[in-house]
Amino acid sequence: MLFSLVSNGTPLTPDRPDATIPWWSYTKTVLAAAALTLVRDGLITLDQPLPEGPFTLRQLLRHEAGLADYSELSDYQGAVACGDTPWPADEMLQRLDATRLRYAPGEGWRYSNVGYLYVARLIERVTDLDLNEALSRRVFAPLGLPRVRLASREADLHGVNMGAAATYHPGWVYHGLLVGPLVEAALCLDRLFAGDFLAHSLLDQMQTVHLLGGPIPGRPWIAPGYGLGLMHGPVEGGRILSGHTGAGPGSVVAVYRSIFGPDVTTCAVFSDGTDEGAVEAEAVRLLSEHWV
Template sequence: MRLALLIGTTAMAIGAMSLPANAAAGPQTRDDLQESLDSIVTAGATGAIAQVRHGRQVWRLGSGTIAPGGAAVRGNEKFRAGSSTKPFVATVILQLVAEREIRLDDPVERWLPGVVPGGSEIRIRHLLGHTSGLADVLRTIPLPPSPDFEAYRWRDWTMSELVARATSLPPLFAPGDGWSYSNTNYLLLGMVIERVTHQSYADEIKRRLIWPLGLSDTSLPGTELRIHGPHLRGFVGTADMTELNPSLMSAGGELISTTADLSKFHTALLRGRLVPKSLLEQMKAPARDGATYGLGLRWRTLSCGDTVYGHDGDALGYSTWSFTNPRNDRQITVNITPPGPKPRAEVNALLDKALC
């Protein structure tokens, strides 16, 4: 099924304006993007939605259905954004650095005494850039299709409980001596935010980012099981994983959002509206030689040679990408609901087409 929605107010007002020289013109570009989005569904995703910005022109696109055998997607549905939560957490931490409440080289032990073995050697920057060496808490949790996941799915989790599970595993390397993506790092950053501000990390994200930016469809649900409002449903195989207790992911990945809201957040961040330029550059610089991750942002190199910045995220049944080109005149956020392996080649082709 081929579906596309053009954001009317933006496109009708400026659709006739010229785009950058390296962009194709108007409807042809939208049609090309729609074709790439359709290919993701053909390759196995149940649904796929995207928002693409070329200059001042914006398209919202959709393909497939909200659930197997369900209604056609419209393009504005909510979804679980997984690790797309991490740039929000990192931005709050860096705002606290800018406010001189904390320092990037503060040891974790200073703010969370006794929480992490060896915490006096792990710095805040190690957590932000995944160079702490701490094992990922997900290694301690049986995930679908394991039937044992049901024992973990519905209960309330605290970040302290999750960190304790993760730190029961041996570290992967000494702090700063390697790179390994670990949700544990961002659980600890959530705890640091709470220790420094005396507010929950969710409230700080709302107060500093969600409310000022007008991200009306973005939430940190805490222990709320459901996604409220129109949303995509996430499946792992034939099992519907849409409802679960997001405290299992907490500061590492509990965010619910839309393509429009994630695009707005990343645009504001990369335009320097949320953190000072010097700290934004550290978000974009390698946390360690050879890494493609800075202090809260990923980057990837496209077929045209451009390096784009943003983050991706997985939740059970959902996969998200949000990236912006270096000139900040092209941006894409896409979410897909693959019940099986992600159609990576098709997603990469869409990112190339949108951002090159």
């Protein structure tokens, strides 16, 4: 496994040139941050209904909008495994019957990549920029992260450590797939919470969660919850973590932040394979060792 630690804004581990990785669903944290800058600037609100359906931005960010997820489609899994060209987004939505809500918005919880596709479209619509440029201007430039970018073609993954996946088309991640250095994944989360990028009231709302129940088998969560683009809750050992895990064909990344007394530490861990629990457990272990 590769890892990067940041403590109180300072990287504690070397910046490895071979550690440019896919951020997978950690991209959702960045999309949430970008959307919250639009709320911060008065361009949208968290609780206004959106054109895509009878749900709000808050419900999309917390996976409470009633939407299904394209990973449920067996044809999707098969097409990715075969290395097929990604379907156009509208075709995917049609195959999924995405306009049919699986529960009333706000009355349930179901992890949905489709919800974050709608968040990405909202960001583009409000900023009048393509997603890569919008994220660069609204998140990466202000946070001082120059090497993160959106991958949209297979060629964009050249030089990216894709783990055990020999080939992959990033177009299969419909909300967008960010790639960047492992250390910048850790710095992104650290700087998102450490400075004045977002008001404390918005950061508090990011960490106000929909509780998902008790422990998750095979993973270190004791009472996990999902906030606005964040997994948040206590883990084994009693510490509270905020961040996100992302998994794709051939690799897993886990980026988490926690506070222990005056010490604020963020850890990013990347591994070949598909065992999300093992990568999360390694993040917990590294953070625990740092606090000793």
